[in-house]
Amino acid sequence: MTGPRWVRRVELAVLVLVVLVLVGQVLATSAPFAPSIEVEQSLGLAPGLTVKAVTTISSNFAAHLQLTGLGFPGAAAVPTIDYYFDARYPVENSTMANWYGLPQHLLSVASARHRPISIDRLGASALADLLLQPPRAGSILVLASGVLPAPVYSANRNLLLPWIRAGGVVVWIGAPIGAYTGEPIDPLEPPAQAQPVPGGEGQFLNATDLAPGATLLATPSPIATGLDVDYPYGLSEGLLNTTRVEQQGGQVLGFEEGGATNLARIPLGKGALVDVASPVVDLPRLAPALLNLIETRTVLGPVDLLGTLAVIVAPGSRPTTTQSWPLPTALADSQNATVCAFAVETDYLAPLGAMTCTPIY
Amino acid sequence: MALALDGWAVPQEGSDERRSARSAVAASGWNPRVPGLDRLDRWVTRTPRRRFWITVIAAGLAIRVLLAPWTGGGDLATYAESATSLGLGGGPYTYLLVYPPGFVDLLALAGRVAGGFLGSPVLVGVDPGLLRFYATSSLQWTGSLATPTFALVEKLPLFLLDLGTAGLAYLMVRECADERRARWALVALFWNPLGLFLSAVPGEFDILPVFLVLAAVYLAMHGRGLSSGAALGLGTAIKLFPLFFLPLVLAILWRRGGLRPAARALPVATALVGTSAVLAGLFLPLSTAQSYLASFATGPTVGQNHGGFGLWSWVQLPHLTPIHWWLFWTTAPITAGMEAVAVGLAVAVALVYLRRRPRVGWDPLRTFGAATLTALAPLLTRNVVEPQYLLWVLPWIAITAAVTVHYRWPLVTVTLAGLGFLLFGLGGPLYWLEPMAVFTPYLSWGAFTQNLAAWAPIAALVAPICSVVGAGALAYVGVRAVRGLTWAGGAS
Secondary structure, eight states: OOSHHHHHHHHHHHHHHHHHHHHHHHHHHSOSOOOOEEEEEEEEEETTTEEEEEEEEEESSOEEEEEEEEEEESOOOOOEEEEEOOTTSOOSSSOHHHHHHHHHHHHHHHHHTTOOOOEEEEOHHHHHHHHHSOOOTTEEEEEOSSSEETTTEETTEESHHHHHHTTOEEEEESSOTTSEEEOOOOTTSOSOOOEEOTTGGGGTSOGGGEEOOOSBOOEEOHHHHHTTOOOOBOOTTOEEEHHHHHHTTOEEOSEEETTEESEEEEEETTEEEEEEOSOSOOHHHHHHHHHHHHHTTTTTSOOEEEEEEEEEEOTTOOOEEEEEEEOOHHHHHOSSEEEEEEEEEOSTTOOOEEEEEEEOO | OOOOGGGOOOOOTTSHHHHHHHHHHHHHOOOOOOTTHHHHHHHHHHSOHHHHHHHHHHHHHHHHHHHGGGOOOHHHHHHHHHHHHHHTTOOGGGSSOOSOHHHHHHHHHHHHHHHHHSSOOOOEEEOHHHHHHHHSSSOOOOSEEEOHHHHHHHHHHHHHHHHHHHHHHHHHHHHHSOHHHHHHHHHHHHTOHHHHHHHHSSOOTTHHHHHHHHHHHHHHHTTOHHHHHHHHHHHHTTOSGGGGGHHHHHHHHHHHHOHHHHHHHHHHHHHHHHHHHHHHHHHSOHHHHHHHHHHHHHSSOOOOTTTSOGGGGGGGOSSOOHHHHHHHHHHHHHHHHHHHHHHHHHHHHHHHHHHSOOOSSOOHHHHHHHHHHHHHHHHHTSOOOSGGGGGGTHHHHHHHHHTSTTTHHHHHHHHHHHHHHHHHHHHSSSGGGHHHHHHOTTSOHHHHHHHHHHHHHHHHHHHHHHHHHHHHHHHHHHHHHHHHHHTOSSOO
């Protein structure tokens, strides 16, 4: 027999659902769970040119961390970021959404780490203006559309390369750098509207700098492990030759396979090209990977990996580790060097991280 | 006290009216001879109530619970990513979530539970096999998938909603017809392979707004304006399609109790939708929401049926260029036209419902037929690109079919079609069984892809057959619904 009793029960079910959604709304709008990892470190020089790092890590959730010691000449300022985005121009080995979304993800991850960053977005003409100015020290330019816009680059124009050679640092991701230029697109036409530039790749990298392509690489390089650069995707058109990268004084930063890598910093003149030889996909991996490289200023210049340690921190615990990292001779001889300890959460989508640095001279 | 539709007395179990209705059905009807159907009918009809309910619930739940932890993929990974992001203090729209914030709010609870009680807010897993698969396929995916724990936590409430929806169908049919037909509706819904698949495998949450729509209509039939409006408002705050039921729910309330209950429902529904939208817009991190909006403003999938925001998210995007605005204003009239047709259909159904007085005696086809046509309105004007959209109309097909003369036939065909869609789902998008390959030793990644590749041609054959069967059932019920609503077809 049905009747008002069942009507009341249905009403109750609706009420319960309303309450659940509203409670969830309140939680969603008031930081439901505030995960944090805190890293306290003391870094000091020990006898025998060794850095002694005493690290205490606390977390309010089960954190899987990579604790890495880094050293580099100079100071530890985090670079500022210029980001090219202009929806009128085409993409190649990228998508409009990922091109637009990458800085959003970078900001979100940095915000979760309580280390906010600022990103200046540039349209095509602003990018051309930037490249006509001398590069600013400590800033990087991120290009993630896979296509250089016509005001900057075409078969007979290249504003980017001289700017890099003058000291600029570019993070490039998408189609091979220099392979495509683009005019403003017609949105009613098919998406692939970038124009190939014959021989364009050769303007930035020699053929010997390249290696056969692959869509996925198997082995993280030591830097990729230490900094949790968890981005294994590669370009089928071609990867970077690790031997050539090292011969040019560059540094392999990504995954490796068969003498090739998908991510490396390659010196060009006074500046550097940080080439991510991969399509712009999987922003949940790409954004933390890039941010780790940026925060540790690995994109700016050579960084020495002093040591790495995987640490599991139980909720509420405060384990302390003591590590002795031998200081590379070049750093030891430097008159102005910095050592840092970088702790980063390695679970997928867990963007937390912390870094402390100490000048050693 | 049973339901009195539109002021008319409803025959009670054992009353003369009920007997005459039943005998009229038996005398005028023809039910198909399907092997085993009579036996199933006898079981449905003669099994004692308690045993019947226990059997239906136990069998339905057992299959669901067995499947739940080890299946997933698709949208479930997106839900897990959003819950993880919320649990880590980020925004829910960071990844691919495309719907109004109601379900996000529930995910916030899941993020809270996971972060606070499971020890870690990380609700997704990754596997090299997944990465390799997606890196070498044309599918755009992140290579993540929900952990079995999250899959179970996310799906268990959906199972209760499956039961709640089937239970509401049972209530409606029982109150308007008889126990046997009500039992058939219950079985057809709770054991429906498509409904079972959608909740237990990909963990689609469509059953939540579907339950709320049924609740809204049921409560409206009982003259409950406030709660009916609340159900409809909450449903719309989760997916947009329940809004199409607003005219009909108001019409039912008006017919049932005059203007006052209808006047109560409207502000409650509006308040719930408005509160949810305003809070989400004001407080959820806009920066992350923008990447979601961008993916739909700049990608090809501007439709998203009537569940998500679709093309209309454009207007919230910053930095739109004149070309994008031109494209928006060029395509918006087409989209708006389709929306208008769907809205027009829903309003027309409500107006016909309001205008036509019921015939003497019980006339459930009038209400359920109107609800079926309303549920069809959004589906008739857009492509059904995801199987879960069929769930919007499935309960109404079952309920309407259950009160027609040949009630067993459409119920059987809808069930068969649902089974076909299940087979298609298992073989088509490939990734439903990913968690089995990743989290258990029973299925290797190689065997998984190999078996599915072998299965794909069979699934491709099954799908059109099932579509035809399902369309046949739909056509039957649709015709009955139109005739029931307009009483053009004589006695039902």
